Structure formats: C-alpha cells, structure tokens
Amino acid sequence: MAHHVTQARRQLNFSIEYVLDEEEIGAIADVVETQVMPPRSYLLMHPEARLTDADRALVKRWWMGELPGAASE
Template identity: 40%
Template structure:
C-alpha cells in the first residue's frame, strides 16, 4: 500500500466515525435534587473542578462533537455520574458521596485528561484541601 492510499483510508475512516451517534447526545438528565452545600466556596470549587462529570449540569465543550473525542467525553461523564452525581442526592447512596473528599485529597480527582482540556479546573493544594473539607462537611466522612 502506498502512502496516498493509506492517507485516503485514514481520512475516510475519520469522516465515517463522525456518523456514529455515541457521544453526540448533549442533553443533561433532569436534576433530581439540590445539594445543601456547607458553604458557597465548596460549591464554587466543586462547580469549577467537578460538576461537568459529577452532576447533571454538564457544559459540553466544542470538541465533544468530534469522534473519537466525543466517545471519551461521553464515557467519562457516564462513569463520573455513576460514581458520584450531586444531582441525584437521595437516589444515589451516601457512601459514594462520602468517597469524594478522599478522591480529592489523594489527587485522583479531577482526572488528568480533564485538567488538560480544562485548566480552570486545576486546584492548588490549598484549594484541594478546602474542597475536601467542604465535601466532608457537606456529605459526611467515609467510614474506614
């Protein structure tokens, strides 16, 4: 196979995958409940660093319309909402919510790919501590 044939195949493949609908539905499910945050600051930090994947108030960026990136975005949102969704308080177990502070403390959240695309979500060490403490006050502490 020559380079021209490979290039054409790659371009056709890239165009063809745009017609796969997964990751293109950018409607947010209804909000089932509102969180009673311990403080406006906790809510601000959560909204800045967590809400896109852990609530039903996702703001979809332009690149979430382009496959295969749209597939990754959709997967991360689905997984994030399954693990913790503040729009589903009362429907989702309290234990999932209690894990959140540990995830922030251990540097596991927000995930690195999200931070690359959303530098505003990058939290300083002091902000991580502040958010973790606020999450503990809001949702309780995970029992070890």
C-alpha cells in the same frame, strides 16, 4: 471522553435531592486528597478544572462537616 463524562456523572452526582452515604463521602475524600480526580487526561483539555491546594482544603472542610450543608448532615 464523552463516555468518561457519562461514567463520571454516574459516579458523582451532586443533585440536591441526593444524600451521600459515608462510603461515597470517603471515596470523594480519597480521590481529592490523592489527586486522582479530576483525571489527568481530562485536565489536559480542561486546565481550569485543576484543583488548587485551597480548593482541596475547602473540599476537606466540607467532608469534615465544617461547612453549612455539610456532607455528613
């Protein structure tokens, strides 16, 4: 699991300096909508990481560019 977390951090790094390109935003949209992420195996140990429908709706507003500091800015 520690290896998974390292890999995940490499895949998804929300550091302030980092600007996501369209492909990365698309990948996030994809895994959030299909509920592939967070991984099931991770949720067994960290149930609080489960995204609710409201969480997914909020993330969707982010990638649609509807929030301040939007993904596509």
